[in-house]
Amino acid sequence: MTNWTIKGASPLGGPARDLYVREGRIAEAPAPDATVIDAAGLIALPGLVDLHTHLREPGREDAETVLSGSRAAAAGGFTAVHAMANTDPVADTAGVVEQVWRLGREAGYCDVQPVGAVTVGIAGERLAELGAMAESAARVRIFSDDGHCVSDAALMRRALEYVKAFGGVVAQHAQEPRLTEGAQMNEGELSDVLGLRGWPAVAEEAIIARDVLLAAHTGSRLHVCHLSTAGSVEIVRWAKSKGYPVTAEVTPHHLLLTEDLVRGYDPVYKVNPPLRSKDDVEAVRAGLADGAIDVVATDHAPHPVEAKDCEWAVAAMGMLGLETALSVVQQTMVATGLLDWAGVADRMSVRAARIGQLEEHGRPLEVGEPANLTLLDPAAARVIEPASLHSRSRNTPFAGLELPGAVHATLLRGTATVLDGKVVDR
Amino acid sequence: MSAGPRRHLLSTADLSAEDAMLILDTAAEFARLADRPIKKLPTLRGRTVVNLFYEDSTRTRISFETAAKRLSADVINFSAKGSSVSKGESLKDTALTLEAMGADAVVVRHWASGGAHRLAHAGWIRSAVVNAGDGTHEHPTQALLDAYTLRARLGGLEGRRVTVVGDVLHSRVARSNVRLLATLGAEVTLVAPPTLMPFGVEGWPCSSSYALDPVLPKSDAVMMLRVQRERMDQAFFPTEREYSRRYGMHADRMAQLPEHAVVMHPGPMNRGLEISAEVADSARSTVTEQVANGVSVRMAVLYLLLGGSEPAIGTEDEGERR
Amino acid sequence: MTDVTVPTAAENAASGLRAPAPMRAVLDAAAVQRALTRIAHEILERTQGADDAVLLGIPTRGAHLAARLARQIAEVEGRTLPHGTLDVTMYRDDLRLRPARTLGHTEIPDGGVDGKLVVLVDDVLFSGRTIRAALDALADLGRPRAVQLAVLVDRGHRELPIRADYVGKNLPTAQRETVQVRLAEIDREDAVLLGTKPEREAGR
Ligand SMILES: [Zn+2]
Numbered sequence: 004m005t006n007w008t009i010k011g012a013s014p015l016g017g018p019a020r021d022l023y024v025r026e027g028r029i030a031e032a033p034a035p036d037a038t039v040i041d042a043a044g045l046i047a048l049p050g051l052v053d054l055h056t057h058l059r060e061p062g063r064e065d066a067e068t069v070l071s072g073s074r075a076a077a078a079g080g081f082t083a084v085h086a087m088a089n090t091d092p093v094a095d096t097a098g099v100v101e102q103v104w105r106l107g108r109e110a111g112y113c114d115v116q117p118v119g120a121v122t123v124g125i126a127g128e129r130l131a132e133l134g135a136m137a138e139s140a141a142r143v144r145i146f147s148d149d150g151h152c153v154s155d156a157a158l159m160r161r162a163l164e165y166v167k168a169f170g171g172v173v174a175q176h177a178q179e180p181r182l183t184e185g186a187q188m189n190e191g192e193l194s195d196v197l198g199l200r201g202w203p204a205v206a207e208e209a210i211i212a213r214d215v216l217l218a219a220h221t222g223s224r225l226h227v228c229h230l231s232t233a234g235s236v237e238i239v240r241w242a243k244s245k246g247y248p249v250t251a252e253v254t255p256h257h258l259l260l261t262e263d264l265v266r267g268y269d270p271v272y273k274v275n276p277p278l279r280s281k282d283d284v285e286a287v288r289a290g291l292a293d294g295a296i297d298v299v300a301t302d303h304a305p306h307p308v309e310a311k312d313c314e315w316a317v318a319a320m321g322m323l324g325l326e327t328a329l330s331v332v333q334q335t336m337v338a339t340g341l342l343d344w345a346g347v348a349d350r351m352s353v354r355a356a357r358i359g360q361l362e363e364h365g366r367p368l369e370v371g372e373p374a375n376l377t378l379l380d381p382a383a384a385r386v387i388e389p390a391s392l393h394s395r396s397r398n399t400p401f402a403g404l405e406l407p408g409a410v411h412a413t414l415l416r417g418t419a420t421v422l423d424g425k426v427v428d429r
Numbered sequence: 430m431s432a433g434p435r436r437h438l439l440s441t442a443d444l445s446a447e448d449a450m451l452i453l454d455t456a457a458e459f460a461r462l463a464d465r466p467i468k469k470l471p472t473l474r475g476r477t478v479v480n481l482f483y484e485d486s487t488r489t490r491i492s493f494e495t496a497a498k499r500l501s502a503d504v505i506n507f508s509a510k511g512s513s514v515s516k517g518e519s520l521k522d523t524a525l526t527l528e529a530m531g532a533d534a535v536v537v538r539h540w541a542s543g544g545a546h547r548l549a550h551a552g553w554i555r556s557a558v559v560n561a562g563d564g565t566h567e568h569p570t571q572a573l574l575d576a577y578t579l580r581a582r583l584g585g586l587e588g589r590r591v592t593v594v595g596d597v598l599h600s601r602v603a604r605s606n607v608r609l610l611a612t613l614g615a616e617v618t619l620v621a622p623p624t625l626m627p628f629g630v631e632g633w634p635c636s637s638s639y640a641l642d643p644v645l646p647k648s649d650a651v652m653m654l655r656v657q658r659e660r661m662d663q664a665f666f667p668t669e670r671e672y673s674r675r676y677g678m679h680a681d682r683m684a685q686l687p688e689h690a691v692v693m694h695p696g697p698m699n700r701g702l703e704i705s706a707e708v709a710d711s712a713r714s715t716v717t718e719q720v721a722n723g724v725s726v727r728m729a730v731l732y733l734l735l736g737g738s739e740p741a742i743g744t745e746d747e748g749e750r751r
Numbered sequence: 752m753t754d755v756t757v758p759t760a761a762e763n764a765a766s767g768l769r770a771p772a773p774m775r776a777v778l779d780a781a782a783v784q785r786a787l788t789r790i791a792h793e794i795l796e797r798t799q800g801a802d803d804a805v806l807l808g809i810p811t812r813g814a815h816l817a818a819r820l821a822r823q824i825a826e827v828e829g830r831t832l833p834h835g836t837l838d839v840t841m842y843r844d845d846l847r848l849r850p851a852r853t854l855g856h857t858e859i860p861d862g863g864v865d866g867k868l869v870v871l872v873d874d875v876l877f878s879g880r881t882i883r884a885a886l887d888a889l890a891d892l893g894r895p896r897a898v899q900l901a902v903l904v905d906r907g908h909r910e911l912p913i914r915a916d917y918v919g920k921n922l923p924t925a926q927r928e929t930v931q932v933r934l935a936e937i938d939r940e941d942a943v944l945l946g947t948k949p950e951r952e953a954g955r
Binding site: 454 | 838841842846847848849850851852853854855856857887891892893
Binding site for chain 2: 187190191192193194195196197198199200201267268269309312313314315316317
């Protein structure tokens with residue numbers, strides 16, 4: 004294992020100092036054999052943690068694998084990702100979650116923490132064996148039918164109650180199904196102009212409102228996935244003010260992009276929940292800044308070319324996110340003065356690790372802590388080119404955009420997964 | 430294959446008033462052909478026009494086919510029946526096939542909103558694309574033939590009051606008409622039950638009303654939209670009887686219209702639902718004229734897009750976004 | 752039709768003719784009038800009273816010339832010949848070489864052209880291609896007994912075996928020269944002007 008001396012980094016954007024990594028942990032003094040990383044001008048952050056990643060394996064290895072997805076994660080500065088359950092087969096048994104967890108360990112680019120399905124086959128009918136997944140080698144703590152909403156109120160209530168037995172959290176994809184049948188984009192003036200079936204904000208907000216009340220009633224942990232509307236932010240803020248056990252996430256694309264991009268009918272902008280209005284973008288930024296929204300989660304959703312190179316209506320929903328998340332947050336939150344780098348560390352690592360109950364992640368950059376960290380060059384700028392991404396898919400909505408910041412190095416328990424801006428082959 | 434720049438007709442929003450008037454004036458010249466022994470012109474000889482229909486619409490397809498043939502273009506019909514289109518071949522693969530065949534123009538009817546836009550701008554083909562109806566988005570040539578019919582019947586469009594009645598929410602005809610008529614200076618009023626009124630209608634260049642009767646005496650033309658019966662099952666309105674009573678055009682309502690006013694319908698009609706047989710067959714009805722005018726207007730569009738070294742109308746090609 | 756570039760739709764909208772190079776008059780108003788009078792008389796003479804003649808002018812200026820000829824013949828004969836217009840745009844062989852143009856108006860007088868002596872009227876005879884297109888257009892309208900051609904100016908440089916039956920003025924020109932007929936109905940004066948094309952347009 005390599006030991007490191009990181010010279011002149013700014014931890015969380017603070018005063019520059021040297022960081023020493025020895026035997027996979029942050030150390031008091033440099034190891035005699037340490038390799039030096041010149042980190043002047045770089046910001047040191049705890050390794051980023053993604054609560055919402057679609058790695059597609061098993062089932063859609065043409066779009067992404069645990070290996071390709073975790074390389075993309077490392078390139079984006081992540082040291083841990085939560086692999087969503089909507090694979091094929093669905094991650095609704097101990098066997099599947101252990102398989103994904105093991106593939107992540109074998110790949111070795113970041114910790115792959117499986118998310119278990121709430122219901123069998125994410126069909127929204129019967130509870131999956133949540134306990135078995137919790138007790139498996141994968142130690143599942145987050146359960147989600149992501150992509151589908153647990154719309155049945157009674158089932159949602161039972162799921163919230165049941166996970167209390169092992170300290171789990173239910174992560175809800177909030178989408179009232181009847182209000183979004185055939186929905187294609189945010190409902191508003193533009194959806195009417197384009198003739199695309201509207202996806203009303205109320206379809207998201209109604210479920211979140213119901214769920215925060217259920218969480219309060221059951222005293223159980225609710226996590227709201229990728230909230231996207233101003234109303235959703237208000238509801239979560241209200242729930243938190245009441246002390247309800249609720250957390251929430253927002254995606255990078257909902258922090259930056261608006262529905263106007265749909266005008267050209269290019270399905271690369273088709274996503275669930277849909278891109279919303281400018282007001283919504285401002286509201287989610289404000290919510291992330293004031294803590295109503297706890298974390299940025301990518302909802303990294305790789306799709307093969309043919310799933311996007313088609314008519315809008317038949318295209319798959321979802322966007323790549325891992326390799327651009329930190330840059331988007333820098334542009335939307337740091338450059339605007341809404342968050343400082345400590346805030347970024349909090350929203351992209353500390354709170355995410357806490358929600359996912361990952362003990363080795365999201366830790367302070369202090370002596371004795373596991374050396375999971377990311378070095379970011381905030382002064383760099385890059386034009387996003389789909390072909391240069393590490394994901395197996397190319398469906399980034401940021402193609403051609405110039406975004407600030409570049410990940411210079413990522414360390415996973417002291418092992419470099421990214422060095423000099425390049426993913427280290429293992 | 431033309432070497433010059435290529436343009437498309439995807440939406441009436443893309444047409445300036447000058448473009449629209451050029452199309453209508455050109456159509457008026459073509460309309461005169463109908464009285465001649467030889468109705469065919471050699472203008473588009475050697476050009477290939479493909480009718481790519483992902484949705485059944487015999488009326489629209491025949492109209493475009495007649496228009497193209499009267500201009501001596503070669504016409505290839507690709508319909509959802511009996512071709513690879515129905516076997517799950519993607520729009521992209523079909524487009525690449527058409528490109529290989531050297532189509533100069535593709536007239537596309539697609540069930541998906543944006544289907545024509547995608548075909549035009551995804552970088553799959555170099556042909557001009559004419560939108561013959563895409564999902565619930567637009568149907569620009571229908572609006573052009575409606576404008577042509579209105580101009581012929583009312584002597585002009587500037588300041589004329591046109592009322593569009595029915596399922597505006599799901600109507601590509603309404604969308605295209607509102608934009609085109611506004612461009613041409615007409616005053617449009619949309620009438621629909623609130624469930625079938627577009628969500629953001631306040632932003633449209635028209636006014637709106639939930640009640641039909643107060644609007645009738647102030648209308649120079651009333652355009653009745655087709656109402657699909659399945660909307661009833663989706664709770665957009667309670668029963669056919671109630672819809673017809675509140676929003677249908679029947680003799681009593683027709684009597685409230687000014688003397689000169691006309692009643693239009695893009696067809697196919699649901700007689701007895703949105704329009705009574707008495708109205709449909711009356712002298713005020715322009716239904717059959719609309720069909721005849723459709724051919725002239727589509728000839729004008731094809732001629733202006735394909736007739737020269739560069740098109741005279743339509744939207745510039747965007748090229749690849751990246 | 753003149754060999755001045757036919758305006759495209761866009762140009763029409765923008766207004767007017769392109770700025771011409773300096774041009775000099777080769778026929779003034781009086782000369783134009785004399786030429787038309789002579790043509791009118793020749794038509795009457797050669798068609799023995801023009802009983803079954805129909806004058807069809809090719810838009811834009813040919814149409815005005817046909818109307819004038821019809822008036823002049825009426826002054827002599829005391830009866831007005833049937834006259835109308837024949838747009839040849841859709842029959843041109845160079846449609847694809849230029850932007851799509853606006854259509855002219857075709858107005859066939861009552862009685863049609865079947866069995867009639869059709870006199871086509873145009874302002875300038877040049878390559879002959881416009882007349883070729885006119886003959887095709889005419890064939891789609893019916894079967895005249897015979898077709899003749901009257902032009903105000905014949906400037907030579909024929910590219911097809913076509914000749915005029917009535918010529919107001921033979922005007923030997925170079926290829927690089929342009930001939931512009933101006934008529935009071937649309938140009939506020941009667942004149943025939945000769946000029947030189949700008950270099951970059953010479954090859955068109
Ligand atoms: Zn989701």
